Amino acid sequence: MSELAITLLRLGYLVLLWVFVLSTIGVLRRDLYGTKITARGGPAKKGRTPTPAGGTAALAPPTPARRDAAPTRLVVTEGPLRGTTLPLTTSAILIGRAPSCTLVLDDDYSSSRHARIFPQGTGWFVEDLGSTNGTFLDTTKVERPTPIPPGAHVRIGQSVVELQR
């Protein structure tokens, strides 16, 4: 064989060796990480809209106007459930200790059926359901159904919830 062919084969073999090694490393790179981490960006996912049950068709819930200002979710900002979000749909949200509530609080300072947050017209209202310790919109005690202004804090026992877009 010519000197050139020998040199080419010699270097070709080294290239093949490195192709093999680098492709195993390529497999490792994909396989090395046990978990995938995706940053949460963009708008929050919309919750499923429940279809009204048969008998309540006459009392069709009022659809809140979908303006930009309309809040889309309820966020717990303080208390044991801090960080929890609930999508705001067309149905009311019941908050309390009872397991049947939408947002179940594990909180000795809240009542079993403590408060209700419901849509009416273009806004959302909070109503105290006769709780022992009361519901507060920012600092004022909620006596009757009260509209929730944007950015207001609703305090229920140790928890604070907020409506966010």
Added chain:
Amino acid sequence: MATVTPHRVRPGRGVELGLLVLALGLGVAAYALVGLNMTGALPANIYGYSAGMVALGVGMHLVLRLRAPYADQVILPVAVALNGIGLAMIYRIDLSTVDWEHPTTFATRQLGWTAIGMILAAVVLVALRDHRTLRRYTYTAMVVGLGLVLLPLVPGLGTTINGARIWVRLGGQSLQPAEFAKIALAIFFAGYLVTNRDTLALAGSKVLGMQFPRVRDLGPIIVVWAASLAVLVLERDLGTSLLFFGLFVAMLYLATERKSWIFLGMLLFLGGAALAAQTFSHVGARFDAWLNAFDNDVFNQSPGGSGQLVRGLYGMANGGLFGTGWGEGRPDLVPYAESDFIVASLGEELGLTGLLAILVAYLVLAERGLRTAIGVRDGFGKLLAGGLAFVVAFQCFVVVGGVTRLIPLTGLTMPFMAYGGSSLLANWVIVALLLRISDSARRPAPLVTGFVAPPPTAADRQDTQMLTGLGEVRE
């Protein structure tokens, strides 16, 4: 805030097949190049050789598809590639034997051992459905391991080759039982440590920022230290003794996460090594050949001189950056170029570039073993996979370190490459065990069926919303 989803392992083994083609190509190309460069023609048995290697590799691949579908996809191709490159180098050393009347046939025998090794690996994969079964045989493994280590001392059975009594002659073949003992001892250490790690890890007093174990908990490490010293004294084998002690210290560290064990292990090892170098002439000679390798007296001293070491170094220097090419160098000038000094032979013919690629391949193999240890869910599997990966990596370090004069030369074998049946069989069993453990490490966890919700009715919708709401996390 972010969501963390576990990486899903896809069950297909296509990646392995692709890498296997490359790995087999490496082995066959090396074999063909040796023939072309040394005799000017392809080796006579190149087609039979290729067919055999392909059949073995694809056979293992099929066994994995059937018996361990989630097993790691990189381990098998890397082992096949290293085995193939080693075979080609052994064949090359065979061709350059001066004595044409009685040419050595190391390559043919090594090919036979490769076949037996891969079949043994397949048998292990088929027979062992769950690696946790091995934990039941913890103390059996201890007895078997110690028995294997002591086997060469049995009169009439053991033979002394080159001063080391680590060989057993069985039916015309000489075997090195210590190679198998390391697997048995890894199983024993894993089973023992997974039961006793709490006492070894938690009790003890803190000195200089390191937590030291209580004196009475030092028992096991002292026993293993004494046993490996006994191997050194009775069998005169520095490598095996070093391997067992290193394996135990590494697994202790894996089990307890306490650096003090490594510190104590190093201290005991240095003490033992200094003692051995003072007491035994053959260990002292190794140190002398390492420190004063280029002295004329030491170089010419035989046996126990540095001639082999220095010739290997000059061989690698001759290879340079890109090597001389397969069959173009003179690695056969070094004694034992096909076994102890196969790394120097490869360094000469493939150069630094090729040798580094080979070392990276070993690194990948060890990394896959350690990754398996991280991924597997049971403590015994973690320790066993970690220990076996450590054995492979440690052997590489000791051999390459010895050949490149970083540490004194010891008689360990380069896994998969060096000529030797026992070593090849044992390493294929290690690969089979790692594949078995990685299968259970990467198998998707069974679905958790704790809470079964009734189908949602209109009244339940709001509760369902609550549950989905709880799963979300605030930004």
